[in-house]
Amino acid sequence: MKDWYCKMIDVDVLIVGGGIIGCSAARELSKFNLNVVLMEKETDICSGQSKANTAIIHGGYDAKPGTLKARYNVRGNRMFGRLCKELDVPLRWNTSLVLAFSEKDVPQLEALRQQGIRNGVTGLSIIGRDEINRREPHVSKKTVAALLSKQSGILSPFKFTIANAENAAENGVVFHRNAEVFGIKREESKWIVKSTIGTFRAKAVLNCAGVYTDTFNNQVSAVRYEILPRRGQYYLLDKKYAKQFHASIFQLPTHMGKGTVISPTVDGTVLVGPTAEDIMNRDDTRTTVEGLKKVFSSGKKIWEELPLQDAIKSFAGVRAHCNQNDFILGEAPDAPFFFNALGVESPGLTAAPAIALDLARQVSERLHATCKMDFQPFHHSIPTFEGMREKQKRRICTEHPGDEVIVCQCEGVTRWEIREAIRRPVGARTIDGIKRRVRAGMGSCQARLCAIQINEILEEELTSTFAHTALKFK
Numbered sequence: 509m510k511d512w513y514c515k516m517i518d519v520d521v522l523i524v525g526g527g528i529i530g531c532s533a534a535r536e537l538s539k540f541n542l543n544v545v546l547m548e549k550e551t552d553i554c555s556g557q558s559k560a561n562t563a564i565i566h567g568g569y570d571a572k573p574g575t576l577k578a579r580y581n582v583r584g585n586r587m588f589g590r591l592c593k594e595l596d597v598p599l600r601w602n603t604s605l606v607l608a609f610s611e612k613d614v615p616q617l618e619a620l621r622q623q624g625i626r627n628g629v630t631g632l633s634i635i636g637r638d639e640i641n642r643r644e645p646h647v648s649k650k651t652v653a654a655l656l657s658k659q660s661g662i663l664s665p666f667k668f669t670i671a672n673a674e675n676a677a678e679n680g681v682v683f684h685r686n687a688e689v690f691g692i693k694r695e696e697s698k699w700i701v702k703s704t705i706g707t708f709r710a711k712a713v714l715n716c717a718g719v720y721t722d723t724f725n726n727q728v729s730a731v732r733y734e735i736l737p738r739r740g741q742y743y744l745l746d747k748k749y750a751k752q753f754h755a756s757i758f759q760l761p762t763h764m765g766k767g768t769v770i771s772p773t774v775d776g777t778v779l780v781g782p783t784a785e786d787i788m789n790r791d792d793t794r795t796t797v798e799g800l801k802k803v804f805s806s807g808k809k810i811w812e813e814l815p816l817q818d819a820i821k822s823f824a825g826v827r828a829h830c831n832q833n834d835f836i837l838g839e840a841p842d843a844p845f846f847f848n849a850l851g852v853e854s855p856g857l858t859a860a861p862a863i864a865l866d867l868a869r870q871v872s873e874r875l876h877a878t879c880k881m882d883f884q885p886f887h888h889s890i891p892t893f894e895g896m897r898e899k900q901k902r903r904i905c906t907e908h909p910g911d912e913v914i915v916c917q918c919e920g921v922t923r924w925e926i927r928e929a930i931r932r933p934v935g936a937r938t939i940d941g942i943k944r945r946v947r948a949g950m951g952s953c954q955a956r957l958c959a960i961q962i963n964e965i966l967e968e969e970l971t972s973t974f975a976h977t978a979l980k981f982k
Contacts, residue, residue: 519545521871522701522710524689524724526553528665528860529849530716531673536868537714538679540877545710546673546681547703549688552941553934554669556718557856559944560740560793560825562769562779563665564756566855567604567657569624569632570766576835578627580859585659587861595671596889597663598774604660604756605635605644607810608653616760617655624657631658646752648812660756662774665857666944667889670934675887677933679880685937689717692727692846699728699846712845712871719790719828721836721850729840733850734831737790740782741799743807744821746952750776757810766854768806770814775947780807780814782825793824820952827853837863838870847871890929890946893922915965916958918951926962930969937970939963 521537523530526548537544548555565588571578592599608614614634621632633656640647640654677683684705691702692713701708715724722735756771762784771779781803800822807814830836830851840846847867852859871877893901893912904924905912911924929936929945936942939949939962948962949955955962 517545517706517708519543519708519710520875520877521545521712521714522547522699522708523714523716524692524701525556525716525718525721526550526673526683526685527556527558527716527718528554528669528672528857529852529863530714531669531676532860532864533714533716533849533867534676534681534683535672535679536864537871538676538681539868539880539883540872541880542872542875542877544676544681545708546676546683547687547689547701547708548683548685549704551686551937552944553673553683553685554666554944555940557825557827557853558665558669558718560742560823561665561827561854561857562756562771562782563662563773563857564604564769564771565599565661565663566766566858567624567632567660568627568629568855568858569620569655569657570761571627571855573623573626576837577855577859580835580837580862581855582628583862584855584859587865588661588663588858591861592663592668594885595668595675595887597668597671599661599663600774601659601661602755602772604657604758605640605647606655606657606758606760607640607647607651608760609648609650609809611652613760614653617653620655620761629657629659632656644753644755644757646811646813647757648810650809662756662771664774670945671887671889673934674932675885678887679883683934689724692724694728694843711875712847714847714849714867714871716849716852718852719826721828721848721852722830725836725840725846725848725850728843728846730842731840733836735790735851736829736831737787737792738827738829738853739785739787739792739799739824740827741785741795741803741824742779742781742822743800743803743816743819744823745778745780745815746818746820747776748818749778749815752778752811759806759809768803768810770807770810775950777820780804780819786829787826790826793826795822795824799824821954829853835859835863837867839874845874890925890932892920892946893924894920915961916948916951916955918953918957919947919949921946921948923965926965927969930966937966939966942966
């Protein structure tokens, strides 16, 4: 039997999971004098539910008052303005509308407004048909009223997650990918964490493993939870419809979630979905004919001329719905120094900054950690070649001849941008990783024309990187 203990690695904090919660918490913990390691089982960060959601910053009117979902939604919403400036992530406060298609539904809009007010949400109002037409002329003519939320926005969940990870790495956090954790146990006041890359001994563990958070919690605590995987399927429409809608448009929510939304994205596409399907397999991100039919049928209630023929992609994500119907956050009552971010489903994206802030505070206080004096909060995203000043373009052409060549014709992404995505801290290792960082392959052809070139650059860069690493440690 392999002796895992011969490769024991001591750390202060070990984070399990590289989604938006894990990466945001990593950045918050990097503000302290702590040795922090993040473990992600996939080839790249942002590979679970963080990559497959509506990309909306929710206003906070939908969550039940008094729940952690409500509290962290409202707090997180208020943090995005500052964070997106620090992390150089595009953010648009585009508002949202919840539509009522008959007069009998209007009281439900008022109930949502009152619920939002109890949650501490501002900027909520009921608007009539004339105001709806002025704001969103393409919504269904059957709409009679809508709840307007002025504190709703959109951003790229990929770029926000990756920016948090890169900034955390710049401030000392170590990221391990292709590093699956399969066992956690308490031993001599430390947590022994077994993984596919070796065994770690941690003072504290932060459980941010998405749909597998219950698995790790139930290994160490008698207070057991169950994650019920809930799949959502989506369509993504071409950029030709970028100006069709300004706001994110919802139908009235149900017990299964917020319902179908039609929303613009910060990248110029239009998102339609999701479904809400309880499934058995936590990793089942397949789309189905039946599910996509539901997306189309439900979407047409909002946009009667919904142009399915211009969908450039369909995809699905699996949400971590907890049997407690709320977030489970903080230190497990019978497992000291084991901290949960369990059952973080919608509004998880919105709540992430506030959840990360509180978890980092709890962990640092328990470990009596001191603040770093040299924490660097500012991060610079990869600039587009097209958006550069001429002086910058000339420098790249001189220093890196040929890197100004456009590889992705749909999105106008150059070889230089792709190389930057690979060379960054926590850089891309796959074509999907390139897509999420610089949008190469995200356009209407979905990488059919550029995948070979992207793969060649990946092979060239990664071969060079691994060769350099081998020489360095020889």
